[in-house]
Amino acid sequence: MPTLRSSPDPAGRDTVDDPRGHAALLLLSAASGAADAFVFICVGQVFAGVMTGNLVLLGASAAGAGEEGVALRVVTALVSYGCGVAWGAVTGERVWRRLPVMLTIEVVLLAAGAVLWGLDLITSDADRLGLLALLGLAMGIQGRIRATPTNYFTGTLTSLVGRLAVGSWRRGDGWVAGRLAAVVAGAAVTALAVRDWPATGALAAAALAAAALLVEAAQRRR
Template sequence: MATERVVSVDARRVRRVHAVLVLLSFSAGAADAFAFLALGGIFTANMTGNLVLIGMFSRPEFAQTLVTALIAIVSFVGVLYAAFRLTVPTGALPVTQRHTLRRLVLPSLVLQTLVVAIWAALRGDVGMVERCIVISLSAAALALQTVAAKKLSDIEGVTTTYVTGTLTTTMHDLAVRSAHGQGLRVLSVVALPVGAVSATAALLLAAELCPVVAWLPAVAAAILLLSTSRP
């Protein structure tokens, strides 16, 4: 009976973590759509897209795209490195779910809240300096989410800020007739465009509230699931 109870608790914990990963994918899709539509046509989660944009020198207003894309990349990469360093296991002690929540997901929420506050204060009247600040904060928040997803996931190939690797692993496992983790991968992939739809609709209906509607509820729900899930 005790063993069954432990297995049941562990299964619930895994399901909660999987739900968190899907929510973070939704959040990344919403953040990228918001950045692309409202912050000058760049991304704050999809750095592959930004690298491609940097090379599109014939694009109108390329100088602005170059600057903002570089800011997003530098912010994302810098925070990514810092987050991985911050969560390196010490000795025999692993990085726990609680550490991931406290050191990665909560700071990500703080940064996204700053984005919301700045966007609301500007009321859509975003100059170049303000745009760069918002992009930097959003990219940093998404970098923290990326590391959090890597630390939390027990399924290979699940990412929350880009899906090329997820799609590759999904197709590989389909080819070799493996079903392990396929459900989570599919949900993670689907959540990304659903988040983008949410942000796009929010921009059309209530532009000033877009960041609040689009991704803060998803990250808040992820934090709630993590904080109530005992490792």
């Protein structure tokens, strides 16, 4: 039996030296952008993973601004994301080989959301709240998969621009910039899918997370 060591850290390390590890982070970042774009466009002007934006929307709603019902959607996103983070933290404490387990659960959740949307089973506001909860849970889990952020990027952007401003570009900053670009690319792919093939709107996030799982599995076998 393997010995499990209790640790508050996410499932993966901050430093990922293998290019496959960086590729997995890029794919997860793109999946985050795809999930947030889908939720914002199709579910209702909130985010699945960007909790800072949701908190701003909640404050605006409390002041009487924003569209009707946004407060309930924001609270749903916040609670589901928090549950995902909590589950990821507990898994990180208790489960052996926790990274593939957590990533597999994320893929299952995102795929379930894609199937529900693709089969046109989301037909009411209550259904949309359920879909939002599903994707928010997935993004919360992703937030605990690695210590390197793949679904919140304000700090990443701030650190990168700050280093560029003082001329202290570091080894690996190209990958950091790549993660920022991946978020944009994931969101763009999803927006195009929603526009041209609406039933596939939630598919990109699931496919990108599944690709990250395959990359992680290949890296571990290696």
